[in-house]
Amino acid sequence: MRVKDGVLKYGFVGPALIFLIAFNIFPLFYNIYLSFTDAELSGGVTQLIGGRNYGVIFDDTRYGTALRTTGLFVVLAVATELILGFALALALQKPFWGKPAITTILLVPMMLSPAVMGLYWNFILNGHYGVVNQALSVFRLFQPQWLTDPDLKLFSILMIDIWMWTPFMMLIALAGLNAIPNHLYEAAAIDRASRWTVFRRITLPLCSPLLFLAILLRTTDALKQFDLVMAVTGPNDRATQTLSALLYQVMFRGYKIGLGSSYSIVILLIVIALATIFIRYIASIQAKQGRETA
Amino acid sequence: MNNSFLKIDNLSKNYGETPALSDISLSLHTEELLVILGPTGAGKTTLLRIIAGLEAADTGRITIDGTDITHQLPAERDIALVFQNFSLYPNKTVRQNLAFPLQAPGRNLSKTEIANRISHTADLLRITPLLDRPATHLSGGEMQRVAIGRAIVRQPQLFLLDEPLTNLDAKLREVLRVELIRLQRDLRTPMIYVTHDRVEALSMGDRIAVLSEGKILQIGTPEEIYQQPNSPIVARQLGYPPINTIDVHKQQNQWFTASNQAIMTADRNAPSNATLGIRAEDISPQGGEIPAIIEVIEDLGASTILLANWAGQSIQISISGEQQWHVGDEIYPSIDLDRVLVWEKKQPQMNTDEHR
Known part of the structure; x- marks a missing residue:
């Protein structure tokens, strides 16, 4: 039996399309609808209440704190991961004995589940029996309360995130470094460029589109930071409550579906705005450089 | 200098x-x-x-x-x-x-x-x-x-x-x-x-x-x-078409090819085993004694290159201007003997790289 091309086309695309509509597009629009209602998980009649939820968000002091916490977290995490990852990539650029093994080991943290790692670090950093403080006690050093000191909690989560995601930055930076043709370095050597000049005027600019891509991916991901917070301190700790944790708290602990939905829309808008800025920027520097190397 | x-x-x-x-x-x-x-x-x-x-x-x-x-x-x-x-x-x-x-x-x-x-x-x-x-x-x-x-x-x-x-x-x-x-x-x-x-x-x-x-x-x-x-390697680097090289040995003041055909007179002082180098432009298609059959004609505009089989050897002949030759024609190549290059051959096996 012959099947018409048109039918075949929809036959192939159909399943994916249905999946996309069912799990992405419908939830998004339903979420937008819910954000304008007073829906609660405990039941009762759901009513449209206009933009009142959004008003509540901006009056909520927890929202301001969570926004600050998230912002601080994103900036510190991504910046540190970028610098460390790029430094590691530079160190791994030239071949040396044991390089493949070292590279593989460095990539391990990235491959583990954040929730599981959060729990592990919970043990490692525990103030009483954690291995870190045990080690510090051997040397009779001060033992910080990593997970309970309000000034340290966020820092601890930050450390775990950096430990997990620096390898990712390293991987992408390595790809960027490897894409720079060796003859450019040779041309620079003949042109008497210093190592710093070579780094600043060849390595960095040629790597930058990929680095910005990595920053984009890490930023959008870090903005949604939830699993580590959940595993290390729980979602309702003022010192570590990120936007996602606050959303979780409102929606699944307070059962306020309508209000939670409006929180998620706000987070989504922030992510989209930042992503758009980044993508435009990457596109502009790529256009300036041209796609291929001369 | x-x-x-x-x-x-x-x-x-x-x-x-x-x-x-x-x-x-x-x-x-x-x-x-x-x-x-x-x-x-x-x-x-x-x-x-x-x-x-x-x-x-x-x-x-x-x-x-x-x-x-x-x-x-x-x-x-x-x-x-x-x-x-x-x-x-x-x-x-x-x-x-x-x-x-x-x-x-x-x-x-x-x-x-x-x-x-x-x-x-x-x-x-x-x-x-x-x-x-x-x-x-x-x-x-x-x-x-x-x-x-x-x-x-x-x-x-x-x-x-x-x-x-x-x-x-x-x-x-x-x-x-x-x-x-x-x-x-x-x-x-x-x-x-x-x-x-x-x-x-x-x-x-x-x-x-x-x-x-x-x-x-x-x-x-x-x-x-x-x-x-x-x-011969140096000779092959320059000139187009590449120089013709023929491995020969000397008998009674004649150069003989590997298939034992006498192709030209040898100098008295020449070595007994040699490679001859003959530029394509130093051969003219007529006036010689040994026949050759044209196998390929390559027209380069100002000149024409004839690839011919001569005395069991493939040789290239460069002629200027328009020439009325056809593939399969019999010609009698004559070589400008003064311009033939002679390299003494020490080893029996010559380097046979074919760079044009």
């Missing part, structure tokens, strides 16, 4: 077990353009990279003006290298590419001096309208001009050019070749020019060094290399 500027003594380089260059010695005079000619894989680029300092030789010595530079870094040598693939900095404009070598630490050039040098170089190479274009938005010929510009803007004491015209189309190659000759005459800076192209070698070089399998086979003026090649 005897004031040598660059001197290379007994230079050798191996990659693992494979010898890349063995016992290279040559010198370059001031203001001279030396062409290094050889087939792909002969070691030409390696030699150039060692002179530039991008690679280290295993043994040997390089001196410039009496100063030993063998162990100097590329930056210390004040040598400019133009790469085969141009190697422009892709994230910069043409102007920035030209400025790059001038901004190197230790040069201490003022902004005006840099600007002057760039505009002078751009004028010389006729790339002034391109100065503010990104280096990636250029045609092949423009990229090559910029690459050459980046080399001359530095005013180095020596130019190295690694097959700079190979990546360009034939017409552009002609144009740039002439420009390069003019440029080198104007700048009076010594230049080493690596190529596998016989035309570039013959037309550009003050002298040619023929490199094959990591060894220099002969150094001389284009005329010397063309008229008196010291081996």
Whole structure:
């Protein structure tokens, strides 16, 4: 039996399309609808209440704190991961004995589940029996309360995130470094460029589109930071409550579906705005450089 | 012509077990353009990279003006290298590419001096309208001009050019070749020019060094290399169509081919085993005694090349102008005996590489 091309086309695309509509597009629009209602998980009649939820968000002091916490977290995490990852990539650029093994080991943290790692670090950093403080006690050093000191909690989560995601930055930076043709370095050597000049005027600019891509991916991901917070301190700790944790708290602990939905829309808008800025920027520097190397 | 500027003594380089260059010695005079000619894989680029300092030789010595530079870094040598693939900095404009070598630490050039040098170089190479274009938005010929510009803007004491015209189309190659000759005459800076192209070698070089399998086979003026090649390999490097080579032995003052056919008289002092070199233009299709059958006719416009089977040998004959020959015709090639090259054959097996 012959099947018409048109039918075949929809036959192939159909399943994916249905999946996309069912799990992405419908939830998004339903979420937008819910954000304008007073829906609660405990039941009762759901009513449209206009933009009142959004008003509540901006009056909520927890929202301001969570926004600050998230912002601080994103900036510190991504910046540190970028610098460390790029430094590691530079160190791994030239071949040396044991390089493949070292590279593989460095990539391990990235491959583990954040929730599981959060729990592990919970043990490692525990103030009483954690291995870190045990080690510090051997040397009779001060033992910080990593997970309970309000000034340290966020820092601890930050450390775990950096430990997990620096390898990712390293991987992408390595790809960027490897894409720079060796003859450019040779041309620079003949042109008497210093190592710093070579780094600043060849390595960095040629790597930058990929680095910005990595920053984009890490930023959008870090903005949604939830699993580590959940595993290390729980979602309702003022010192570590990120936007996602606050959303979780409102929606699944307070059962306020309508209000939670409006929180998620706000987070989504922030992510989209930042992503758009980044993508435009990457596109502009790529256009300036041209796609291929001369 | 005897004031040598660059001197290379007994230079050798191996990659693992494979010898890349063995016992290279040559010198370059001031203001001279030396062409290094050889087939792909002969070691030409390696030699150039060692002179530039991008690679280290295993043994040997390089001196410039009496100063030993063998162990100097590329930056210390004040040598400019133009790469085969141009190697422009892709994230910069043409102007920035030209400025790059001038901004190197230790040069201490003022902004005006840099600007002057760039505009002078751009004028010389006729790339002034391109100065503010990104280096990636250029045609092949423009990229090559910029690459050459980046080399001359530095005013180095020596130019190295690694097959700079190979990546360009034939017409552009002609144009740039002439420009390069003019440029080198104007700048009076010594230049080493690596190529596998016989035309570039013959037309550009003050002298040619023929490199094959990591060894220099002969150094001389284009005329010397063309008229008196010291081996069949050198002879095959120059001229088109490639020289005819025939392995022969001498009996009763006659040259006999491997299939024992007498083809011409031999000189009294000639060696008993030899390879004869006969240029295609030194054979005319008629007037000889041994018949040949035309197998292929290659019309090159101004000249025609006949590939014929003669005395059990494949030979090429170059004739000028329009000739009414057809494939399958019987001809009687006659050879200009005065111009036959004779190389003594020591080993029974000759090198039979077929570079055209």
